[in-house]
Amino acid sequence: GDALVDHHRGLRQGFPEVIFGAGKSAGQVERIMASLAAKGNNILVTRLDEAKALAVKEAFPSAMWHADARCLTLEQRPIEKRGLGTVLVLSAGTSDLPVAAEALVTLRMLGNEASHLYDVGVAGIHRLLARRDVLFSARVLIVVAGMEGALPSVVGGLVDRPVIAVPTSVGYGASFGGIAALLGMLNSCAAGVTVVNIDNGFGAAVAASKINRE
Amino acid sequence: GDALVDHHRGLRQGFPEVIFGAGKSAGQVERIMASLAAKGNNILVTRLDEAKALAVKEAFPSAMWHADARCLTLEQRPIEKRGLGTVLVLSAGTSDLPVAAEALVTLRMLGNEASHLYDVGVAGIHRLLARRDVLFSARVLIVVAGMEGALPSVVGGLVDRPVIAVPTSVGYGASFGGIAALLGMLNSCAAGVTVVNIDNGFGAAVAASKINRE
Amino acid sequence: GDALVDHHRGLRQGFPEVIFGAGKSAGQVERIMASLAAKGNNILVTRLDEAKALAVKEAFPSAMWHADARCLTLEQRPIEKRGLGTVLVLSAGTSDLPVAAEALVTLRMLGNEASHLYDVGVAGIHRLLARRDVLFSARVLIVVAGMEGALPSVVGGLVDRPVIAVPTSVGYGASFGGIAALLGMLNSCAAGVTVVNIDNGFGAAVAASKINRE
Amino acid sequence: GDALVDHHRGLRQGFPEVIFGAGKSAGQVERIMASLAAKGNNILVTRLDEAKALAVKEAFPSAMWHADARCLTLEQRPIEKRGLGTVLVLSAGTSDLPVAAEALVTLRMLGNEASHLYDVGVAGIHRLLARRDVLFSARVLIVVAGMEGALPSVVGGLVDRPVIAVPTSVGYGASFGGIAALLGMLNSCAAGVTVVNIDNGFGAAVAASKINRE
Amino acid sequence: GDALVDHHRGLRQGFPEVIFGAGKSAGQVERIMASLAAKGNNILVTRLDEAKALAVKEAFPSAMWHADARCLTLEQRPIEKRGLGTVLVLSAGTSDLPVAAEALVTLRMLGNEASHLYDVGVAGIHRLLARRDVLFSARVLIVVAGMEGALPSVVGGLVDRPVIAVPTSVGYGASFGGIAALLGMLNSCAAGVTVVNIDNGFGAAVAASKINRE
Amino acid sequence: GDALVDHHRGLRQGFPEVIFGAGKSAGQVERIMASLAAKGNNILVTRLDEAKALAVKEAFPSAMWHADARCLTLEQRPIEKRGLGTVLVLSAGTSDLPVAAEALVTLRMLGNEASHLYDVGVAGIHRLLARRDVLFSARVLIVVAGMEGALPSVVGGLVDRPVIAVPTSVGYGASFGGIAALLGMLNSCAAGVTVVNIDNGFGAAVAASKINRE
Amino acid sequence: GDALVDHHRGLRQGFPEVIFGAGKSAGQVERIMASLAAKGNNILVTRLDEAKALAVKEAFPSAMWHADARCLTLEQRPIEKRGLGTVLVLSAGTSDLPVAAEALVTLRMLGNEASHLYDVGVAGIHRLLARRDVLFSARVLIVVAGMEGALPSVVGGLVDRPVIAVPTSVGYGASFGGIAALLGMLNSCAAGVTVVNIDNGFGAAVAASKINRE
Amino acid sequence: GDALVDHHRGLRQGFPEVIFGAGKSAGQVERIMASLAAKGNNILVTRLDEAKALAVKEAFPSAMWHADARCLTLEQRPIEKRGLGTVLVLSAGTSDLPVAAEALVTLRMLGNEASHLYDVGVAGIHRLLARRDVLFSARVLIVVAGMEGALPSVVGGLVDRPVIAVPTSVGYGASFGGIAALLGMLNSCAAGVTVVNIDNGFGAAVAASKINRE
């Protein structure tokens, strides 16, 4: 065996171990899924290549492939909704969509109401201001942005709810694969913004889900 | 005038603008405090030097100086408690205490129940494991650590509640003023850990407070 | 002699060489000033310590010391106004004021109409939006901001005029002495924002002045 | 829909949103172009792969592909010239040509007179000095250079007009993908040089165009 | 000849020069192997591509290919066991397995008893604590971990024996190809942890082997 | 109380918690020393300022101050020698002496035979080669070097015993406070060299001591 | 035309412009070669891909392809030897050979006597010491090394002649594509070592050639 | 004794070990000087504080203090001139003078003819071009520059002799203590420029001296 699945986690954390697909072979993913599925769990695989996903789907035909999010899900039992409110995912530009999608898939697998507001980058701030109602009705906000990563500061200054910022690797040159956005978010002048790793839509969703849990 | 106080913030965010003391003269701090105090607000000043604090206290004798946290507070009206539960601050080593103290002062000014568990670094993990009861009873956890910043991963793997990690600049050599701890926390293998800026106990407390609010 | 003054510059660039005070002794500054003054020039010294400035003022009693901007000026003849319009300097927070002040002193020495809008950081965006009239009436805009440096993106998305962004070293931890703000500005999603060195209010003013010249 | 086009921008900024081709599928580019074209706009797509460009051209046969600049343009109405003078693009070496070309295409789409001086790097400075007449006749200068990025300092010392520096990723080893050139330009000893992101010929052209506008 | 084999090393260091496969052609590897084999040595090649390995195996049919470790070994004489005890290799996640495997192959070629404990990352610390017996029975421990690299601190706090930490390039975003794990390990609060280069399972094994030698 | 002393460590690790003096007040150091001393332990304090050391010595008059090593020791019972052989500390230049001294003090407090070879930097390699006998008689070697940090590679190529490299912050400019030496050591072409943090003579000594223990 | 060949350089520098092949198409290389060849020059192209080289050779059949050095040369007239002595190229490991080869081809095209000593890395220092005669007979030395880049320090401490250090990108992990070697060389404790860019065998050869010229 | 002076060096390298003053006490400097003086050597101490220099001068009254260069010299016998020609030191700005001065003192102690051209930075290139005669008459050139470090490229393109570039730590913000200048020089488009460490006027002079030696 090449993995020691942390079956205990479902108990401790309320959801079984999520499979990190990057760097695993289709065979490895399948074996871990089988081990988790045998216990009746719902399963989430993130950062999977399309080619591997299709291979894995042959073993688990009822699994669903989310191309935009690069996630594979297997729902063996209905997902129980159990949040205090809605988690809103905002994204700045077209290229930030895959990271936002990973967050959305994860949020739903973890039992949250989730919605999405996209293409609301700060260079055309009227687009964001026009949707203040949606901002104000969310319980938790995940803000996904690349380049200079300024969106969480503006959002964090408008709302009173927890804001989780996700820098993306979108950009070129001095964006340094997301470092510019990451640093911007860590230095946000809007107090109380917290940050996750570059492109880590999954981690932001897990954090939001814990916040949203009664 | 040298500052345009954001009086609107109390309405939007539930607490008036907090004064960032670093780089301001005692006179500047006093003028901003006066402007906020005139509206009957409770006031928090962070990152203040002892010398400046003492000067400011002459103008506001009822202000309280928190030497360990380098914060000055002025309570003009009783602080209303209004969280869902307790916010627990954990710190790894003796040198991380000032950052933890800044978080604690902020948490209390913002109306939270807050408690502290200190000197529970991962190199002597029995100290942490012995206090699992305290961990499990918190609603939100703030984990403060310097050097390799490993504590949030261990805590995040044990509890089911939101964990906010605060890297500190404690260390030398390749700790690079907190970069090692910051990177460790951003790459935490415990899903759902979120991170704030190096030494930013204040920001972690604001985030925890928003999470803890009904 | 320890400097070879570029007297030719007044002809080529429309203003004589500006003296970079940092790292020069009061004696060195005085000798260069004397050489420039002998030709009837107006003189600007930037990045000067207060102590050196006072020493130099003994030799040039009519020189003026701008404490906030850390600049010394000597006006030997009236400054001729010769711009196409107004240069507006915006600054995000209280701590960015010295850099903004350096830009303002430089702009005026170079013959520009200049005005200032301060404390309009993005975390309280209503403060900026409330002054849209001032933004729209400027011919060139200099935007000074530290921390995440998001202000130029918002301003650049609102106005149609050239925007020059000045990152400042204000912040701590992952602001890395202004790197976070610098990278944010270089990656601005508002097209056409250009950037100068960290804390370089002087350089931004020279650029704005060249743009503002008929 | 996967993009929320900022149609408002044409009004605010004088030219509709430019499409950032990198990381978008041919289908996405087409849909955004269709949305912009429907309003009768002239359209510019930057950073497009040749393969995608050819696919898009099937939907928009009158679009023009600029291979050297990796840009696609669609002119639906004549471009009105409206600058104060000429924008001159200088490039240092053969490998900097694509970035210069992107600047030139953008300048022309935005209604500027534009010309080009190439292969005038500082290691053979007589090539630049021989063309001083061209330098002096420009209203705005864009200087494109990789490796040590020294050209803007030399040009900025010769002319009295605004100089925008564009670092390129040309080089190897310690050029670090353009960081060396970027830092060189930010530290230019020629006062008033402003800088854009590595390889951002587009951004430099937008800035120059705003400067050149009456 | 394109290499000057250090035949002297077997005498000085107790094992002949190990061949670093990366960046060598199959032909180069073969020629160096032939030169070493002619002296009757056992041979180890690390960091070899599968394709090259297969080519080399045609010349040395009795060589063994370790796919997981990307190592090729040739045993021409029995390996004499000569350590003071067991070397234990621990790895944190599934993706750290190749580096652990490289360490294991190297340890065995150098005559050590070696065993492996895998998937014992700190986010599920019960998995590690459950195997304390195995930890305590080792003479030397090699701890392989990517992402935040926290495992060596926890292990180093539990055992009294030498711990060698190996950061891996596993992770994404702010893991920066292993820098986060490397810095974490260099700053370990567990005193006495020493560190080798990112992904250098080989080097850790050589160090452990020297420690384990009587 | 501001510290939770890990009294358990003496049992687990064979020596009680060592006090990290940096960033602690004299009072804090005294209180922790008192708590350790009460159990009859020998005590080591590292990275202490001279001023604080003298203050602490008033409370513990029999404590010994090692000025070169910036360490304070308190021997309450005789130190038992219990190593397999000698630990040799080599240092490259005059300025590396304090780090070597910290290693030597620590080694002796932990019960090791220790000796020192100094000023044997690689630019005058005859100095090192002339002492090969000393090199060959050591059981473990600690190699302390700043600037380019090349000494461990040369030593590691000569001896068959474990080599622990300690980069120092000695140097200027591109030594970047020890980064150049650290990187050099991590990339040592002498297999089996392990590395500790910059200036961490203490950590190297603890590691050597564990290796040297039967 | 896409290049402005600096024909003047042959006069100023004693050898015509060398063509930097990277990032140029075969057609661009051909056109520049034709322009240089028309003046009867000997021609050197560096950093050329094998595929492009073969294409170019069809236009210039008498050109010679140096596969190891990735250089193409065209000798139209005999190369006149004109140095003060021999230039010795030393390389540390097998993987440094291409950079050494680039230096050797360049040295010979520029009219120098050149020889090569390879595989003399510092981890087996007897290999270098055994060839002291060769070291002492050189007029200029080029030392090529990757990983920790220690060889120039050892060589620079032995000889009295100019030493030019060339860091290579050989290595992995914390070698950071040659940064470790570059920093090591810049901080060499052997006074008078000068350094060129990572992998820049060409530049080192040009420098050596100028030194070697009467 | 705290230093093992490399007396052998005078034989190997033609000048005795130069004393690196930084981080040494006045007492340490004195003891090493005494040891060198006893053999009749001329002595050079670099990077010495004024205070220490004055203390040392009491023991060696005939030593000479070069305040601008921060060097102390002791001439016990006449310095024999023995170069092939003149070494020319160029410096860009007023603040680069101390580094240039260190190079000049070192050059003269090592027996070279040396001269100086200052304040010839590239932003006023006519100042440099006006002195072409001086440039062309030098045998070796040392070019000292901070900020963007462009001067060596321009000089290297004009002359045919060896050029050694010395980056200085002059500047602020994104000059990063000399990194910008260092990178600029390593990437110089003028072939054959070699580079030494930031602020290392001493090292450049030693290299130039070896080049200038018959």
Ligand SMILES: Nc1ncnc2c1ncn2[C@@H]1O[C@H](COP(=O)(O)O)[C@@H](O)[C@H]1O
């Ligand atoms: N996209 C992701 N980013 C970061 N961590 C993840 C991601 N997906 C899964 N994980 C974590 O990776 C762990 C499993 O890692 P592994 O044992 O390598 O499969 C799980 O516990 C998850 O918490």
Ligand SMILES: Nc1ncnc2c1ncn2[C@@H]1O[C@H](COP(=O)(O)O)[C@@H](O)[C@H]1O
């Ligand atoms: N605050 C400043 N930041 C950057 N450059 C400056 C500043 N003040 C003056 N300068 C430039 O520094 C040059 C003079 O440098 P120096 O010869 O060292 O006095 C002038 O030509 C100015 O362009």
Ligand SMILES: Nc1ncnc2c1ncn2[C@@H]1O[C@H](COP(=O)(O)O)[C@@H](O)[C@H]1O
């Ligand atoms: N080459 C470019 N570099 C930087 N920004 C660009 C470039 N081309 C277009 N843009 C900007 O990218 C924005 C559109 O981004 P998106 O919504 O992802 O298509 C436009 O508003 C442009 O200002």
Ligand SMILES: Nc1ncnc2c1ncn2[C@@H]1O[C@H](COP(=O)(O)O)[C@@H](O)[C@H]1O
């Ligand atoms: N300014 C300097 N920069 C770099 N190296 C120096 C300098 N001055 C002296 N050195 C070198 O430092 C060595 C002596 O170092 P140390 O043994 O610490 O005194 C000598 O061999 C010199 O080569």
Ligand SMILES: [Mg+2]
């Ligand atoms: Mg968009």
Ligand SMILES: [Mg+2]
């Ligand atoms: Mg403790």
Ligand SMILES: [Mg+2]
């Ligand atoms: Mg404010």
Ligand SMILES: [Mg+2]
């Ligand atoms: Mg060219």
Ligand SMILES: [Mg+2]
């Ligand atoms: Mg796992």
Ligand SMILES: [Mg+2]
């Ligand atoms: Mg010495």
Ligand SMILES: [Mg+2]
């Ligand atoms: Mg070899």
Ligand SMILES: [Mg+2]
């Ligand atoms: Mg000057």
